[in-house]
Amino acid sequence: MKKISNPLWVLDNCCYQIFGWKLALLLSLTTLFVIDATASGLSEEISAPTGKESKFDPIIGTAMEKSVEKNTFYSDKTKKDTYQFNVTGTVTDTNGQPLPGANIVEKGTTNGVQTDFDGNFSLSLADENGTLVVSYIGFAAKEIPVDGQSTFTIALEESAAGLDEVIVVGYGSQSKESLTGSVATVDEEELNAVPTGGDAASRMQGRVAGVTITTNSAPGGNAVVRVRGVGSINNNDPLYVIDGVPTTTGLSGVNPNDIESMTVLKDAASSAIYGSRAANGVILVTTKRGSKGRKPSLSLSVRSGVQRANNNINLLNTEEVGLLKWQKFTNDGLEVGDPGWGDLQYGNGATPQIPDYIFPNGRMEGEVDESLYNFGDPYYGITRANKQGTDWLDEIFTVAPIQEYNLSVSGGTEDMNYAISGGYLNQEGILNHTGFDRYSLRANTDINITDWFKVGQSLSLTRSNRKGNLSTSAIEYALRTHPIIPVYDIRGNFAGTQSKGTGNAQNPVAILYRDKDDFSRQLRILANVYLQFNLTDDLSFKTMLGVDSNNRKAEDRTLANPEFTQTNFNNSLELSHNEGFQYNFTNTLNYSKTIREDHSLDVLLGMEQIKNRLEYFAAGRSSFAFTDLDYMILNAGTENQTNEGFFDEWALFSFFGRVNYNYKGKYLFEAVARRDGSSRFNEENRWGVFPAFSAGWRVSDEKFMADVDWLNSLKLRVGWGQNGNDNVGNYNAYSTYRADGFESYYNLSGSGSTSTQAGFHAYKLGNPDSRWETNTTTNIGVDFSILDYRFDASVDVYTRKTTDMLYPDVKPDTWGALELSSVNVGEMRNSGIDLIMNYRSDIDSPLQYTISANLSHYKNEVIRLNDNPDEIRFGNSLLNDTYTATTPGRPISSFFGYIVDGYFNTQEEVDSHAPYNPDVSGVDAYSRPGVFKYRDVNGDGVIDPDDRTFIGSPHPDLSYGLNMNFKYKNWDMTMFFQGVLGNDLVNFSSRTVLFNRFDGNYLKKRLYESWTPERYQNGDRITVPISLNDDSVMQRPSTFFVEDGSYFRMKNFELGYSFSEKVLEKLGGLNRFRIYLQTTNLFTITNYSGIDPETSSGDDRQIGVDSGLYPPSQIFMMGININL
Secondary structure, rough: OOOOOOOOOOOOHHHHHHHOOOOOOOOOOOOOOOOOOOOOOOOOOOOOOOOOOOOOOOOOOEEEOOOOOOOOOOOHHHHHOOOOOOOOOOOOEEEOOOOOEEEEEEEOOOOOOEEOOOOOEEEOOOOOEEEEEEEOOOOEEEEEEEEOOEEEEEOOOOOOOOOOOOOEEEOEEHHHHHHHOOEEEEEHHHHHHHHHHOHHHHHHHHOOEEEEEEOOOOOOOOEEEEEOOOOOOOOOOOOOOOOOEEEEOOOOOOHHHHHEEEEEEOOOHHHHHHHHOOOOEEEEEEEEEOOOOOOOOOEEEEEEEEEOOOOOOOOOOHHHHHHHHHHHHHHOOOOOOOOOEEEEOOOOOOOOOOOEEEEEOOOOOOOOOOOHEEEEEEEEOEOOOOOOOOOOOHHHEEEEEEEEEEEEEEEEEEEEEEEEEEEEEEOOEOOOEEEEEEEEEEEEEEEEOOOEEEEEEEEEEEEEEHHHHHHHOOHHHHHHHOOOOOOOOOOEOOOOOOOOOOOOOHHHHHHHHOOOOEEEEEEEEEEEEEEEEEEEEEEEEEEEEEEEEEEEEEEEOOOOOOOOOOOOOEEEEEEEEEEEEEEEEEEEEEEEEEEOEEEEEEEEEEEEEEEEEEEEEEEEEEEEOOOOOOOOOHHHHHHHEEEEEEEEEEEEEEEEEEEEEEEOOEEEEEEEEEEEEEOOOOOOHHEEEEEEEEEEHHHOOHHHHHHOOOOOEEEEEEEEEEEEEOOOOOOOOEEEOOOOOOOOEOOOOOOOOOOOOOEEEEEEEEOOOOOOOEEEEEEEEEEEEEOOOHHHHHHEEEEEEEEEEEEEOOHHHHHOOOOOOOOEEEEEEEEEEEEEEEEEEOOOOOOOEEEEEEEEEEEEEEEEOOOOOOOOEEOOOOOOOOOOEEEEOOOOOOOEEEOOOEEOOOOOHHHOOOOEOOOOOOOOOOOOOEEEEEEEOOOOEEHHHHHHHEEOOOOEEEEEEEEEEEOOEEEEEEEEEEEEEOOEEEOOHHHHHHHHOOOOOOEEHHHHOOHHHHHHHHHHOOOOOOOOOOHHHHOOHHHHEEOOOOOEEEEEEEEEEEEHHHHHHHHHOOOEEEEEEEEEEEEEEEOOOOOOOOOOOOOOOOEEEEEOOOOOOEEEEEEEEEEE
C-alpha cells in the first residue's frame, strides 16, 4: 500500500518519546464482609422538627464553593455580644454522606458558618426561637426553626431546580442555567439502574430525548447509538470523549459503575468545539473522582441473579411437519403414487408415517443393525426419530446466572482528592456455553501542589472476555432444524441432517458445544495525565496527554461435525489480533472574568493533536489430529495454512476557541470555532473551519416577570453551527495499490506457462478533490420551570442538514475490479423535536417521588445522492435479495419491494389480473389461487421488477422513555419504561420458517392458517399464502414481510430498603446499608411476530431488517449497597 506522508504532525517524535515508558498498575483489592446482626424493635429515624413547610430559594448558596479550607465563622460584628444560644449539628445528603462547606445562616442576619470536613457545625444565635437557613450547591435549601433545640441532624435533598448544577461540556464545564446549546445529562444513578453486560452506552436507552439506542443483548454486545437520526450514508457513530480522551471505539471495556455522568451534545452549538468529528453528536463520559475535604469512604455494591429467555416461537412438531408436507403435495396437485409424492422419512402413503429411525432414513423397528454404527468417515450415525419432536429453542436456551461486584474508595484532603475502584462482572449467556467476563480497575487523582500548580491523572484498565458462539447462527438453525431429529444419536453423539430428507441445518446444540472454547478477549487501557497552571486569578493553562490502547485477541475453533450433511470431517483454527493505539495531546488556555458584577466573560483557546493506528493480523490452519486445547495450536495443524495482516492510520491537528458572555445572568452568548486538519484529505482540502453561535435569554429574570408567580424559570435558546465528518475512510483521497494472492500475480515470461511472480495491482482510484462532509444544524429551545420548581421541561426543535456527503462513484463494468473513491455530491436532512419533562413531589411530602419523561421525533430525508435524481442505492443482499434502498425524497434505508394486495382467491381473479413475469409465449407460471396478488404499480399490465416500490420505513415516528422514582421513609421504588412508535420492521427470519427455503421446520400458522380453498370458502382465519413446494416467487421482498415494529417495554423495576441509623450502628457504624430486588425486561407489548422488535444490524444500509438476533433476557436480581 502506498505510504502517505503527513506534514502536519511536528509533535510526533516528541509524543512517541513520551510514550516510550510502559504503564503499569498493580492493585490488590481484597475485601471480606461478614454481616451477622439481628435487629429488633426498629423505630423510625429521629429528625429535627421543622415546624413548618420548607421553602426552596434558588439564590442561596449558588456562589459557594464545594471545597472548604476551614470552618469559617462570619457574623454581624456589631451584634456579636447578643449571641447567647449555641447550636450544633451535622449536615448530610439523603444517603447520610456529610456535606463539607454547607452554609448555615441565622435567618435575617449575616451570622453564619460553613460545615467542616465531617459536615459538622457550631453556631451561636441571638434568638433561641430563630430559624436556620441551610444551603449547599446542587441541593435544595432548608429553613429549620430552632424552637429552643440545640442539636440538629439535617439531611438536604438534591435541588429540584438544578439551576446551579454543573454540566460537563467540551473542554470544560458550565452551570445549567448558562447553557445555550442542546445538552442532556444522564447521572450515575440512572446508569446503574439496568444490569447489562454490554457497553455503558446501552444504559442510556430511553433516557435522553433525541438519542436512539438499539441494544445488543448478547453478553458483552455493543449498542448502536444514533443522535438525532442518521445524517450520512457513511459512518453515523457519535464521538465519545472519556475524561478528555476522544475515542472512535465506543465504550466497550468501560465499567459503567465507574461513570459519574454521561453528557450528550446534540446540536452544533454545543458540539462544534469538536469540529470534524462531531457531526453525529458527542457523548462526554466523566468518571468518578473524590471530593476535597471529605474523609475516606468505601462503597461496596453487589448484585446477583438469574436470566432467562422471555420470547418463544411457536413451531411445528414432528407429526405436524409431516402433515404440512402432505398438504404441499395436495396443493401441488399430486396424488398418492404420482412422481414427487412422498418423503424419505414419512413414506409414500396417503398419510405421513413417522419412522422409528431417521438414519438410515425412514426405517422401522427391526430394520436396522445398530452394530454398524460409526461416527466418523464414512458416517453411519444410527439415529432414532424423535416422534414427539425436538424443541430446539428450548434445547439451546438456559437459565443463566449473572453477578456483579464493585468496590470503590474515595476521599480527599485540603490539597488532593482520589477515587480508586475495582469491578467484576460475570454474565453467563442464556444460550448454552456463552458468556461474558469483565475485570476493571480505575484510579483517578487530583493534587494541588501549590495555589497555582495542579496535577492529576486518570487510569483505567479493563480486561473482558466474550465466550462461546455469540452470533445468531445457533438461533437461526434452531428455528429451522427438523423436529424429527433428536439432539443425540443412539451412542450419545450429536445427531444431524446426515439423515436424508431433514434439510441442511446444523445441530444448534452441537454448534454451541463445539464453540464453547471460542473467545474474544479485550484489554483496554484509557489514561490521561494533566498539568494545570493558574497563571492569575482569571487565567489558567492546562496541558493533557491522553492514551487509548485497545487490544483484542480472538480464537475461533471449527470442529468436525460428521452428523452435518455438508461436513468436511475436518478441524480448523483461526486466530486474530487487533492492536489499536491512539494518543491525544491537548493544550487549553482559560480566561474567566466578572466585570462590575454584571458582565461575565469566559474565553477558551486550545490546540489538539490526535494520532491513531490500528494493526491487524490473522492466521489459520486445519487438519488437527486432536481437539484438546493444549494441542490445538497453529503449529499442530497440517493443512490450509493461511495468514493476513494490515495496518491503518490517521491523524488530526486542530485549533479551537470558545467565548461565553452573559450580562447579569440574563443575556447569554456563545461563539465557537474549530479549525481541523485531517490526514484523510489531500493537502488542498485538508483544513476545515467549523463555526457555531448560540444565545440565550433568561426571560424569568426580567423585571416585567416579577409578578408572574406561577412561572419560576424561563429561558429561550437559539443556536446555529457547523460540524464536519471525516470518518469516511482513511485513504479516499489517495490512489492505492495492493498485493493480493488472487489478483496480483503475473505471467512474466509470456510463454503461457503457469510460472508467475508476485506484484502489485491498482486497487482503488483516489479522489484528491474529496473534502469534509458538512453538517449544519439550527436549534431553537425553551427551558422552563413552574409549580415552585416541581415541574420543569425542555423543548428543542431542530433542523440538521448534511451537505457534501461522500457517495461512491459509479464505474462501468468494463473497469473490472478497480474500486472508485467517493465524491462529495450527496445531501441529507433530519428535522425533529425533543421534549424532556420532570415532575417532583413537594420536598417535605412524606412520599417523595420524581416522574421523568422524554419524547423525540425526527424525520429523515435524502435530498441528493449524485447527479442522477432517480439514483437508488440498494442495501446489503440477504439470500440473493435486497430489502432496503436509499433514494432522493425518501428516508435512508427505506424498505423496497412488491406490494401484496392479498391473495388470489379464484381463477377468475387470476385471469383478470396482470400476469407475473410472463415468458416469451406470455405464459404466467406463477399466478394461481392462494398465492400473493402483487400490485401492478406502474400500470404496464405486467408484474415484473419495475413494479417494486418503497413499502415502509424503519425510522420511528416517536421514541420515548418514562422513569418513575418513589421514596417513602426507608423504602424506595423505581420503574423505567421505554419504547418506540410508528416504525416498520422487515421480518426476514419469517422467510425461513414460513416458506420452503430450507427443508426443516416452520411456524404453526404455516400449517393451520395457510390459504386453502376450504378455508377460504368457510371464512376461516388465513394469515399466510398457500403452502407449495415451490414458493420462491412469494419469497421476494414484499409488504408481506413488513410489520409494525412499535413496542412498549418495562425495562427496569427496582424495590429497595435502606436500614435506619439504629440498625447501622449495630452493624458497626455503617453510613448506609441498602438491599434491593430488581428485574429487567419484565414485559414487552408489541404486535411484532419475530423474536423481539428491537433489532439492529449495526449497518445503516440495513436498518430495521430482522435477520436474526440474540434475544433480550429477563433478569431477576438481588443486591446490596454498603457505604462506610
